[in-house]
Amino acid sequence: MQELNEAEMFRSVLNDMLDELKQLHTTTKEMNKAIIGQNQKIDGFDQRLENLQVMARWLERPYLFAFPLVAAAAAIVLAASIRRRHDGPPFYMGALVFAAAFGTFAISFWPYMIPFSITVDQAAAPHTSLAFMFWGEGLFVFPLMLIYTAITYRVFRGKVQSTSHH
Numbered sequence: 001m002q003e004l005n006e007a008e009m010f011r012s013v014l015n016d017m018l019d020e021l022k023q024l025h026t027t028t029k030e031m032n033k034a035i036i037g038q039n040q041k042i043d044g045f046d047q048r049l050e051n052l053q054v055m056a057r058w059l060e061r062p063y064l065f066a067f068p069l070v071a072a073a074a075a076i077v078l079a080a081s082i083r084r085r086h087d088g089p090p091f092y093m094g095a096l097v098f099a100a101a102f103g104t105f106a107i108s109f110w111p112y113m114i115p116f117s118i119t120v121d122q123a124a125a126p127h128t129s130l131a132f133m134f135w136g137e138g139l140f141v142f143p144l145m146l147i148y149t150a151i152t153y154r155v156f157r158g159k160v161q162s163t164s165h166h
Helices: 002-060 062-083 089-109 127-156
Strands: 112-114
Touching: 002 062, 002 089, 062 089
Parallel strands: none
Antiparallel strands: none
């Protein structure tokens, strides 16, 4: 009989400990949620400050809106030419939308390579490396690549014909 009481007492103590652990786990979970929420609020505030720097730059220089306007106009022409089934403009308008989007991104953060921390001058390679790339790549390899591309277009011009099912 006494063994049964000790076993019940042991179970009771274990159950009490288990309940306390569950309560502690719940409290810890709530505290973690609160801490994570505070960190997200702080991170969000920092990000909003960075966005305000970009917005201030755009408001100081309204001529920067030229890039998004060019992209919007190109997107409208792109949609219209696709709707009318014109084959020529979509490629050029798609390229123009991409170039305008890249230009918008570049002017939003100029002169920074990594926004608000590393400038273009800080990220640039040494002058000797840049000079080597200019003379080696820019004045020798790039023109050869353009000539090769022009020859390739000339050789394969007119080889593909439109079919009735396209």
